[in-house]
Amino acid sequence: MKVLKKLVDNIKPTFSKGGKLSFLHSTFDAFETFLFVPDHVTKKGVHVRDSIDLKRTMTMVILALMPALLFGMYNTGYQHNLATGGDMAFWDMFFFGFLKVLPLIIVSYAVGLGIEFIAAQIRGHEVNEGYLVTGMLIPLIMPVDVPLWILSLSVIFAVIVGKEVFGGTGMNIWNPALLSRAFVFFAYPSQISGDKIWIEGLSKGEGIVDGFSGATPLANAAAGQDIPSFMDMFIGLIPGSIGETSALAILIGAALLLLTGIASWKIMISTFAGGLLTGLLLNLLAPEGSYMALPAVNHLVMGGFAFGAVFMATDPVTGSQTERGKWIYGFLIGVMAILIRVFNPGYPEGMMLAILLLNTFAPFIDHFVVQSNIKRRLRRAAVK
Amino acid sequence: MSNKILLRKGLNIPLKGSATNQIARSISPDILAVKPTDFRGLNPKLLVKEGDPVKAGTPIMADKKSPEILICSPASGTVKEIVRGEKRKLLQILIQTDKQQEYEHSNAPELRKSGTPQEIKANLLSSGLWALIKQRPYGTIADPAKEPKAIFISGFDSAPLAADMDYAMRSEFDNMQVGADILSKLTKGGVHIGLHADTFAGSPMHRLERVKIHVFDGPHPAGNVGIQIHHISPINKGETVWTLDLYTLAAIGRLFNKGLFDLRRVMAVVGPRVKNPAYIETLPGISMKMIADMVDSVAEVRCGEDVGIRFISGNVLTGENVGAEGYTGIFHNTITLITEGSYREMFGWIKPVRGKKFSVSRSYFSWLMPGRKYSLDTNLNGGERAFVVTGAYEKVLPMDILPMYLFKAILAEDIDKMEQLGIYEIIEEDVALCEFVCPSKTDIQDIVTRGISIMIKEMS
Structure with missing residues (x-):
């Protein structure tokens, strides 16, 4: 030392x-x-400071992402094994997934941090910790077969357009990780959607078991086909983006975030509540056998809903900043995510767009909260 | 007694080294400092020069804008040195004291019973005690031309390790009562005193008559007068209230009892680097050298590096770093000595357990040991960043104010928004805890200082 x-x-x-x-x-x-x-050391103002800093905060989020990441690695191997009809053991599957996911993480960090360092250099600032979390989130919301060059492009887009042009960490309007996902989604629809990309090797079509479909539950549901049981989707051994399939792993992370107080419990709860209530409402109105009739709880464990609610919606920079606003913001994310899922045939998943939409409107929600505070304070004067 | 006001938000920082209830000594300083920088908005004009003899109560400075506001010498002696800083800014006036204290004569006791508000005001002004009365908004010296809506005094100090005012004022009841009676002639809104729910029954302030007692429960900043005003009768645009501390209240009483400008007070000497934390009886403006033998002189090593001691006049949240030879401020009731944090801790930010570190956040384990006290040091514990985390400030500010939005309005110099969001109701000390908890290490108090100067400039 x-x-x-x-x-x-x-x-x-x-x-x-x-x-x-x-x-x-x-x-x-x-x-x-x-x-x-x-x-x-402290120069002006308070002489002692709390021990928390942004590095610590970000480290906690990364820790909370670990269960989802490890599960995602295992699931990658598991799905591959299933598709190819192999007989891999537990550790084989994990190791297979590990080797597939690791390059994505390395590329994400290398490209993203590279830009962060250059940007800090240009501005003469200290390098921000923000990308430590973003860099982990991005691979976790990608399909495992995403080509590395597409991943790099999406990271570049997210960091430069999503963050640095606004002034860096703390100044951005949209969640950079989601922006990268949206970029991939809209820029490379042919390479990056459909049923094949969710499972390693499926798109190449080699040695695939006959009749195996790599379709995600969301795609199945949108197409009116059967979906896995609630429990299967909760555990998460299903096709999907790397880190988002297991609601269980995500909830372990959520527990850590809530226990440490790093993420807002208000946003998490209200997002789930919004999704659940919208699902229930649709159930009530649903014609027999339609997507609307899908049991509401299933929505919460399908696709990116849980992952988005726990790790994306709670981003303090792009979310609502007032405590009351957080309730509204989270609730509307839940509502919008389900509505987009059910009623928009073009996009099987609504979470990404719902959060980006509410990121856009978060300052608007806050505006009303701030105005109500101002009005209340003015009324106080009138009463006296 | 009115109803108890419960404040749930706030934080008591568990700092080691609280004072035991005993007077370690009575200090008669040989040199005293008067610092014009203690008074916000004072534009000082010197009335003495080096070598001039002064008595306790002799004016040594006046305000250029309102020359009737005088700052007086707390002790008799001669003006030893006038210390100036950059651009000849007046920093402090040092007074070499006499052995025997001599006082300026005041006719205040004659006014005790039947003085008119004008006579009382004139007497407070000429005695020099007026300068110790602050007004809100902004915490400047009270404007003699305005009548305040009411007068507020906090009867306890909830800041970390701050002096126990019940102890410090235990023999001042008579003076405080006279002070309160005098002050109540200057406002229609009455004199309000805030006490803490845990201790109010035994407090000497609780026995005061002809004042309104308010009882507060909750952690710091419940003892800040600004927080108390917010819950008793919040300040709106165009309103003025006065605030003063208990020392000043007692000093006013002494002036009208005995005719003396006597600022003697009981202060706490506290902190992890004090050998036996206790109280001292002294005048304001003493040198830190006077308490040198109370300092824990055993050199401390943190993370392999020698670290010194920070001498703070005041508490760790709002005090001033004056150095080992500096002088205490006139509004401070505490001297705090803590360890400097100029060391580097390897991988400190990622270590799961850092037993000596305290955090409100649960990313450390200090929340599992609620009774534990810490020897906090001055390390910033991280780097300065943009605002990222939200919701942290709100937890330590028990006011109906959106702190983040107020701070951003100040940074944007948006006068209207500052006004709407509550700049009239806060001064630096009220948001000091926001600064303590800020993970981005923002200088919140400095932002508020800037906001207040902008407002004063715009509104004058």
Whole structure:
């Protein structure tokens, strides 16, 4: 530890103002603060500070993503095994999935952090931690067979257009991870939709068991076909994007986020409530046998609903920022997600669009909350 | 007694080193400092020069805009030095004190029974005590031309390790009663005193008559007068209220009892780096050197690096870092000594357990040990970032105010929004906890200071 400190101290002048490599100041700073919590002390205002910082916050979110990630790796192997009729053991399947998912994560981080570093360099800021979470979210909401070049393009789009043009972490309007997913969805519809891409190897068509369909439950439901049971979808051994199939794994992550208080419980609960109530309402109105008749609870474990509610809707930067607004914001995400799913034949999944839509309207919701606060405070004056 | 007002939001920071209820010593300082920077909005004009003799109560500064507002010397002696900073900004006036305290004579006791509001005002102004009365909005020196809606005094200080005012004021009842009677002649809205639900029954302030007692329950900032005003009678546009601390209340009483400008007070010397935290009896403006032997001088090492001590006049949330040779501020009831945080902790941000660190967030385990006290240091515990996390400030501000929106309105210098969102109701101390909990390490109090100066400039 002392050796490392000395090393850092020795090379620091090179990267500081006036040093040879001073233009790499932000990069050096990022690595230094990664190694050590800096020795910065409070200057004005309070003399002591809470121990939490953004690095810690982001680390918690990544920890919460781990169950979904590990399950996603296993499921990748499991689905492949199922499709090819193989007889892989548990660890074989996990390892298979691990090897398939790892490149996606590496590419996502390498490309995204690369841009972050360059952007910080240009601005002369410290490198932000925001991408640590985004970089993990992006692979988790992609189909496993997404080509790496498409993934790279989507990351570039998300980070530059979704975040840096607005000023970096904390300034963006839309959730960058979802923006990358939307980018892929709309820019490469032929490569990235249909029934084949959800399972590794299926699109190449080699050695596939006859009659095996890789269709996701959502696609099946939209087409009026049978879907897996609620329990199967809850456990998550079904085709789908890497991290989103298992509601169980996601709920473990949600528990961590709620316990640590990192994510807003208001948004999570209201999103699920919105989805459930909309589902129930549709059940009531549904003609026999239509998509509307799909039991409401099933909606909550299908597709990206749970993942979106726990990890995407709760993004504090793009979500509603007032405590009351959070209730409305989450509820409307749930409502919109189900409505898009059921009534829009073009898009089997509605969660992504619902969250992006409500990201757009979050400031609008907050505006009304703020106005009501202002009015209440003005009334107070009148009463006196 | 009126109803109890329960404040659920807030936070008591579990800092080590609270004072035991005893007077460690009585300090008669040889040098005292008067700092014009303690008074917001004061544009000081010097009335003395180096070498001039002064008594306790001799005016040494006046406000350029309202010359009737005087700042007086708390002790008798000679003006030793006038310390100026950049652009000749007046920083402090040092007074070499006499052995025997001599006072300026005041005719205040004659006015105690039958003085008119005008006479009382004139007397408070000429005595120098007026400068210790603040007005809200903004926390500036009270404007003598305005009559306040009411006068508010917080009867307890809930800040971390702050002096127990019940103890500090235990023998000041008579002075406080006279002070309250005098003040109540200056407003129609009465004198309001806030007390804490846990201790109010035994408090000397509880026995005060002809005042309105309000009882508050809850963690810091329940003891901030701004928070109390918000729940008793919030300040709206165009309204003015006055606030003062108990020391000033007692000093007013002393002036009208004995005719003396006497600011003696009981202060707490606290913090993890104090050997035996206790109280001292002293005047405001003493040097930190006077308490040198109370300092825990054992060198501390954190993460392999020697770390020094920070000398804070005031508490850890709102106090001023004055250094080992600096002087205490006139509005402070506490001296806090904590460890400097100038060390680097390897992978500190990712370590699952950091036993010595405290956090309100549950990403650390300090929430599992609610009774534990911490030796917090001045490390920033992270880097400064843009606003990211939401909902954190709201948990520590017990007011019907949307803090994040108010701060952003200030940053945008949007006067209308600042006004609508509550700039009239807060000063820095009220949002200090927001700054403490902020994961983005934003300087919230500094933002509020900026907001208040913008408002003062715009509205004058």
